Amino acid sequence: MDPARTLGPAQIDVLAQLFVSTILLGGIYALIAVGLTLIFGIMRVVNFAHGEFLMLGMYLAFWSFALYGLDPYLVLVAAIPLFFLTGLVTYALVMKGVIRASHNVQIFTTVGLSIALQNLALVLWTGDFRFVRPWHASVILRVGASAFNLSQVVAFAVAVAFTIGLFAFMKWTHAGRVMRATAQDRDAATLMGIDTDRVYRLTFAIGIACVGVAGVLVSPLYSVYPTAGLQFVLLAYVVVVLGGLGDMVGALLGSVIVASVEVVGSYVVGSAWKEVLYFLLFIAVLVFRPAGLFGQRGAENLGV
Amino acid sequence: MHRRHLVVVSAVVLALALVAGSSSGQAPSGEYKIGLLEPLTGPLAFEGKRHLEGYEIMRDMINDRGGVMGKKITFAVGDATDPTAAASEANRLITRDGVKIITGTYSSTLCGAASEAASRQNVIYWESSCVDPRFARRGLKNVFRTEIDGTGFGWYNIEFIAKHLAHRFNLRPNQLKIAFISEDSSYGQGVTEAARQRAKQEFGMQEVASEYYAFASTNDFTPIIVKLKQLNPDVVHHIARGNDAVLFWRQSREQQFVFKALVHAGATGYGSPDFGKALGADGNGPFVLAEPGPGLRLDALRPEAQKLEREFTEAVKKRTGAEPYASHRLAGAGLWLLKLVLDEAKTDELDRFRSAVMSLDLPVGSTLNGWGVKFAENGQNANERVQHYMLQWQNGQMATVWPEEFTTIRAKWIPLGPWDQRK
Numbered sequence: 001m002d003p004a005r006t007l008g009p010a011q012i013d014v015l016a017q018l019f020v021s022t023i024l025l026g027g028i029y030a031l032i033a034v035g036l037t038l039i040f041g042i043m044r045v046v047n048f049a050h051g052e053f054l055m056l057g058m059y060l061a062f063w064s065f066a067l068y069g070l071d072p073y074l075v076l077v078a079a080i081p082l083f084f085l086t087g088l089v090t091y092a093l094v095m096k097g098v099i100r101a102s103h104n105v106q107i108f109t110t111v112g113l114s115i116a117l118q119n120l121a122l123v124l125w126t127g128d129f130r131f132v133r134p135w136h137a138s139v140i141l142r143v144g145a146s147a148f149n150l151s152q153v154v155a156f157a158v159a160v161a162f163t164i165g166l167f168a169f170m171k172w173t174h175a176g177r178v179m180r181a182t183a184q185d186r187d188a189a190t191l192m193g194i195d196t197d198r199v200y201r202l203t204f205a206i207g208i209a210c211v212g213v214a215g216v217l218v219s220p221l222y223s224v225y226p227t228a229g230l231q232f233v234l235l236a237y238v239v240v241v242l243g244g245l246g247d248m249v250g251a252l253l254g255s256v257i258v259a260s261v262e263v264v265g266s267y268v269v270g271s272a273w274k275e276v277l278y279f280l281l282f283i284a285v286l287v288f289r290p291a292g293l294f295g296q297r298g299a300e301n302l303g304v
Numbered sequence: 305m306h307r308r309h310l311v312v313v314s315a316v317v318l319a320l321a322l323v324a325g326s327s328s329g330q331a332p333s334g335e336y337k338i339g340l341l342e343p344l345t346g347p348l349a350f351e352g353k354r355h356l357e358g359y360e361i362m363r364d365m366i367n368d369r370g371g372v373m374g375k376k377i378t379f380a381v382g383d384a385t386d387p388t389a390a391a392s393e394a395n396r397l398i399t400r401d402g403v404k405i406i407t408g409t410y411s412s413t414l415c416g417a418a419s420e421a422a423s424r425q426n427v428i429y430w431e432s433s434c435v436d437p438r439f440a441r442r443g444l445k446n447v448f449r450t451e452i453d454g455t456g457f458g459w460y461n462i463e464f465i466a467k468h469l470a471h472r473f474n475l476r477p478n479q480l481k482i483a484f485i486s487e488d489s490s491y492g493q494g495v496t497e498a499a500r501q502r503a504k505q506e507f508g509m510q511e512v513a514s515e516y517y518a519f520a521s522t523n524d525f526t527p528i529i530v531k532l533k534q535l536n537p538d539v540v541h542h543i544a545r546g547n548d549a550v551l552f553w554r555q556s557r558e559q560q561f562v563f564k565a566l567v568h569a570g571a572t573g574y575g576s577p578d579f580g581k582a583l584g585a586d587g588n589g590p591f592v593l594a595e596p597g598p599g600l601r602l603d604a605l606r607p608e609a610q611k612l613e614r615e616f617t618e619a620v621k622k623r624t625g626a627e628p629y630a631s632h633r634l635a636g637a638g639l640w641l642l643k644l645v646l647d648e649a650k651t652d653e654l655d656r657f658r659s660a661v662m663s664l665d666l667p668v669g670s671t672l673n674g675w676g677v678k679f680a681e682n683g684q685n686a687n688e689r690v691q692h693y694m695l696q697w698q699n700g701q702m703a704t705v706w707p708e709e710f711t712t713i714r715a716k717w718i719p720l721g722p723w724d725q726r727k
Contacts, residue, residue, distance in 0.1 A: 014530055017559070021526040028523070119345070127350035129547060131582040138586065140558050147558045222523070223547040223582065227347055231520060231547075259524075266527035271517040272488060 013145035014267075020146045022263045026256035027156025028218055032232050033239040033251040034162055035210030041246015042183045042203040043099065048110040050236065051229020052117035053208050057083065057215015058132075058224040059125060065132045065219075072134060073154070076216050083212025087205030099200055114229075121226035129223040137220035151220040158217055160252070162210060167248040179203055183246060238282045244292025253294065257281075336375035338642075339382065339397035339427075341408030341418050346385040348411050351571070351631050355410050355433065356381070358628070358635030361619045365612075366639065372646040384409050387417035394421035404652040405430060407638060410631070412436035412454075412491045419447045428657055432638025433631070435570070437494050440684040446654055448661055448683040450638045450675075454491060456687035457569035458498025460593050464694050465539055465567060466507045468706055472718045473538060473564050478508035483537035483563075485528065485552075487519035487545040487573075495543050495569050503541075512537050519545040525555045533561045538719075540566045544573025549590075550582045557586065557723045564719030567694075569593035571630035580700045587697045588726040589717050591705075595633040595673050596693045599704035599713035605669045612640065612672045637672040641685075644677070674710060699727075 032054060039047050060079060064070040090113075098109045139150040170176035182189040182199045190196055222228065239258050243250025258278055265277040285293060340359055343352035359379065367376045380401035382393030390409055397403050398421075407430040409418050415434035422429040423444045431439065431449040435457065440449055452460075466477040473480070484500055486492035493516070503509040512535040515528055529552070532540070540563050542552065549568070568574035568590060575592040602610045616636050620628040628636075641664075646652070649660035661679050668676040668691045676689035694706035696715050705715040717726050 010534070014534070017530050018527060021524060025524045122345065122349065126353075127347065129350075129576070129578040129582070131550075131578070133582070133584075138554075147560070149558055223550060223578070225547075231523065234521065235523075263524065263527045266517075266524075267531055271515055271522065271528055275518065275521065 016144060017146045018263050018267060020148060022256065022260045024148065024152040024156055025263065026252075026259035027152065027159040028214075028221070028255075029232070029235055029239055029259055030163060030252045030255035031155055031159040031214040031217060032211060033236045033243070033255055034159070034166060034248055035207040035214070036233075036236050037240045037243060037246055037248065037251040038166065038210070039204060039207035040240055042179050043095075043200050044183075044245075045095065045099070045106050046103075046110065046237075047207070048107065048233075049114040049117060050207075050211055051231075051233030052114050052121075053083070053086070053211045053229075054215040054218075054232060055121060055224075055226065055229040056086070056117070057212040058219045058222075058228055059121065059130075059215075060212070061216040061219035062130045062132050062224045065134065066130075071136075072132060072216050072219050073136075076158075076213060079212050079216045080209050084205045084209040086212065087208030088201060090208065091201045091204040095200070095204055096197070099197075118226050118229075125226070127226060129225050131223055132219040134220055149221070151217075155214075155217045155221070158213070159255075162213070163248050163252045166206075166210075170248065175202065235278075238278055241282060242285055242293055244294050247292060247294055250292055250294040254292075257293075334375050335378045336372055337378050337380050337401060337403055339394070339401065339403035339406035339408075340379040341382045341384040341390060341393055341397070341406060341414070342410055343385055343414065344381075344383040348385075348414075352384075352410050354629050354631035355408070355635040357620070357623060358632035359407075359639055361616065361623060361632070362636040362639040365615060365619065366643050372643050373650055382408075384414050384418060387414055390414040390418040391421040394418045394427075395425070398422065398425045398427050404428060405642070407432060407642065409434060412439075412489070412494075415439055419444065423447060426654060428652060428654060430638065430642050433634040435494070436490050437498075438490075440680075440682045444683070445658065448679065448685075450641045450677075450685050450690070451634055452687050452690040452692060453684060454494030455498035456690065456692070457495045457593055458500075459502055459687065460692050460694075461495075461499050461541060461567050461569050462502040462507065462509075464591070464593070464706060465503075465541075465565070466509075468694075468715075469539065469565055469718065475538065478510070480507075480509045480539060481512045481535070481537045482509045482539045482541055483512050483532050483535060484514040484541045485532075486516055486541075486543040487548060488516040489519075489545065491570070491572075492516070492519075492543040492545065496541070499541055517548070519548045522548060522551075525552045526559065528552075529556055529559045529561050532563075533559060538564045542566055542568055542574070543570070544568060546572060546576070546578075549573035549576070549579050553579075553583065553587060553590070560723065562720065562722060566590045566720075567593070571595075571634075574697070575630060575695075575702075577626075577629060577702075580697060580702065585699050585727060588699060589720050590697050591715075592695045592697070592702060593692050594695050594702075595630045595637075596704045596710070597695050597702045598627060599711045600674070600693070601710050601712055604710045605674050609669060609671050609674065616672055633673050637675055640672055641675075641677060644671075 036050050061072045061075050064075045098106050136150050141148040178194055179199055182196050239254040243254030261278045262274045265274040342355050343349055363377045371377055380397050382397050384390035384393050405428040406422050409415050410433050412434045415431050419429040423446050429447045433451050435454040437453045437455050470477045470480055484496050486496040574590045575594050620632050645660050649657045664677045666677040670676050674691045678686045678689050693704050695702040696705045703713040704711045705713055
């Protein structure tokens, strides 16, 4: 008896639940992808260490909770300046030296940073799985037959807020305009008197602050361990390419698309196929719309 | 020219010195050196370190009893982060430290490569914990394994479901609806396929689903759970690897997916202490096939096994502040069996060592973990002698609940009721 064959009230409940899961999972991916798309889009650097900053955010939430009993949502407030600062320091120590180097050098550098951070976490905090269990982690909201996990709803809301905030920042502030100008043509921007080094520093710091916040927000949902970042970061690249480099709204929509492929694919075909499905989508986008589903034609070559 | 000459000469001298050093092997200083490979850094390190603790504790216990072949055991330790490192570290232990026996390596991803390397140099490889069934099927004469193989896990799980659970659901085994879900590594597949085969062929259970997933990139189980919920299985057979156990259990609760029992095998996933830490009493219910834990009836074991059990448990508690984990027990029992063989063989020369291995014949209940010993020609300890136990999560503790003749604690929540009534 194939449950997908007849469409009764039970099937409508299933569809509703799958829809809810897609949106909430998409929110988590978007949270991670917005910072990545910013760094990718403006600096043209593929930050392979992105997932490790997510992991650091998760550990910040874990230790604040384990040692001081602080709720992750309180830690969130401190995480923004803290990770902004981390971004500035990382930029000064690591990224500044390679920002004008070839892509290969940048890839080696960020991969190296990623492995270094994973092993630093392993040495400092061991490889044990850790858990953050604030009271709201097990709160489940039910609407009709669909279940929403409260922590996921909050993560989704923050993802949307960050996307809108960054979109507005890029579009309407002076700093945002300067960043877009630098992304479009680094040399021309320099000639117009823009301090591109400062722009890159700011971009990197904002990007890291975003992913640090993401780490704190997902900590009640997933276990915390040194390689936790790897669980999400590959997906974040797919999302960024789907949405178009540097496109915030694209990242949000891309996240929901990847999540829907994952959820529907797992339900209909089987979870073993889910990665095949979204990487097929990824390749199709690269072949047919290299600028991303929502990007402008030619944007993929800008500033390279 | 003179300088180059000098360099060549010193290189030759150095090489000779190294060869001389290695051929002297076990110095007659009253110590016997065994190579020990475990993943001590990298993603498997958290288990590798527990294994190392288990080995060290058992080493001290053996040394207190006079060591092996009249010498105290010492370890030359190698860090087997991944299969490549496992092979190169095995080579290093053999050529640099001159060991004649290597033991380890915790993971099914490592034991194949490490034993292959040992085999090439005709060194004895003594595996205490990997379960990949392919390990003992390569026709290698120097390779032995004390732990059960993965097919044994599947066999035990179905045994438990068919003979202990089914009648308590008022069902015959062939009326049971069973759903298989597993992470997709060689471990998960080995156990799951063995279980599927036995469930279908021997008991005629009704398989309603079989799903594999990649544990490192599965961030949401809701679609699988929604699907399973409609298929309404009595038993979920889930082999999990890490965080996936916690996520599946938590999301099943969110979705109010009610099944009668969940059965897992091995020290990962539901078998990891992390599962209890993550969920506390919310994690009540799942069954884990593993080495014995709290509730083991010591008086069901032979006297010498009782003594070993008591001493080993105390030593682990003293060192870690907690009951022994499965990883401690696998390492401890593995090294103890090696001692028994060396006592018998009195040498590490392969042929005599091998015949000593084959001559060992101890019934269940004879040694640590209640294990017995009877090796087959392929170097595998017989699955039915490697007694395994069903443990159940009960209020943050994994309690030994089956076979009942070995335990003082009884399984609860059969069948599992609604999610909020499992206290």
